[in-house]
Amino acid sequence: MYTSHEAAHTSRPAEPGGPAGRRGLRALIRTKDGWPVRQAVVTVTDLTGQQVVRAEADADGVGSTGPLAPGTYTVVVTAAGYAPAAMTAIATASGAAELGTVVLARQGGTDLPPPGVWTLDPAHCTIAATAQHLGLSTVRGRFTEFGGRIEIGPSPETSAVAADIVAASIDTGNGMRDDHLRSPDFLNAAAYRMISYRSTGLTPAGTDRWIVHGTLTLAGVARPVDLDLAYLGTGPDPWGGLRAAFRAETELRREDFAMTYNQVVRAGVNLIGATLKVQLDIQAVQGVSLP
Incomplete structure (x- = not known):
């Protein structure tokens, strides 16, 4: 109507x-x-x-x-x-x-952020990864150093995302395990300091949801990776700025990025699972710099 x-x-x-x-x-x-x-x-x-x-x-x-x-x-x-x-x-x-x-009211969802550049606020973002351990439980880690920007276009499909993560900033709460993850067996952080993601397009996937198509470069290997993105809304912050919130997730196969290290601890059971679940909780501030 x-x-x-x-x-x-x-x-x-x-x-x-x-x-x-x-x-x-x-x-x-x-x-x-x-x-x-x-x-x-x-x-x-x-x-x-x-x-x-x-x-x-x-x-x-x-x-x-x-x-x-x-x-x-x-x-x-x-x-x-x-x-x-x-x-x-x-x-x-x-x-x-x-x-x-x-x-004009947005059809079937929350009003989108106004067009322009939005800068990730690391203090209010989480980039986390979960792996299966011994086929029984999960190990969770997160990256503590990263930055990025979102360019909101006149329509969602013309928007773009760029992010860079310091590989050595991985933190699982265990120093020995973190050092191993930084080694050539996994992230090879000494040789490949940054993990990067650059979007190549967006496809609508439902109300306030999109599939972000892009390229992930990890440990020197570039592969296409899609993110399942949900838009959570926009609102003012206490410093006079405007913030937008998003949640995204994807699943990576370790072997796609030449991370083939593993140990068989008993028949048919590996120490580490073959896939990683990646979850991102993102808060971005309107403009090219943080308040």
Whole structure:
């Protein structure tokens, strides 16, 4: 169902730029949090249903047309990922029709973060990995040094992720085990200091969920790795900034990254499982630096 809005139709003085200096229909298209919807399309039809004009919003979320013939029109505002909004507009004798602010609600999920660069906040992020031990229990570890950025595009599919992790920062709570994990048997942290991930694309996977396609470079080996990503929401922080939260996970096969070290402790049972479950809890701050 379309949402009905009453259109404002205030006359304004003639402005330069349009035919005879006259202004047409104008609307500010925003999310419920006040961010511009840059990819929005404004379609104007007359009372017979005939399309009169169609315009795309600019980078500030402003949709505008040339002057309209005086009369009543139906205006529909659409954008990928948002529920459409329909309203009535009345063009004055000067050809102007002011709609004011049109708020679009995201369809089937939480409103996405505004486009731009977002920086990972390591103090409020966790990058963890879990491996099976002796076929009975799990060993959990995490990386304590990393950084990265998320570039939110006008649509989710145009967004990108880049992250770098210091391999030697692995911490499982056991010094001897951590030293072994840093050795050439596993991370080979002396030869390959950084673990890196670069996204190559996103595919929708449900409400507030996407599959992030990318390349993981680990211990000198690069392999395609997909992340199952969930968006948790956006909100202000106590320092005047804006933060977005995400959760992602994937499963890696150790042999894909030349980590074939193992020991058979009894018939058919290895000391370490063949796969690793990786879980990421991410909090990113809007902008290129932390507060």
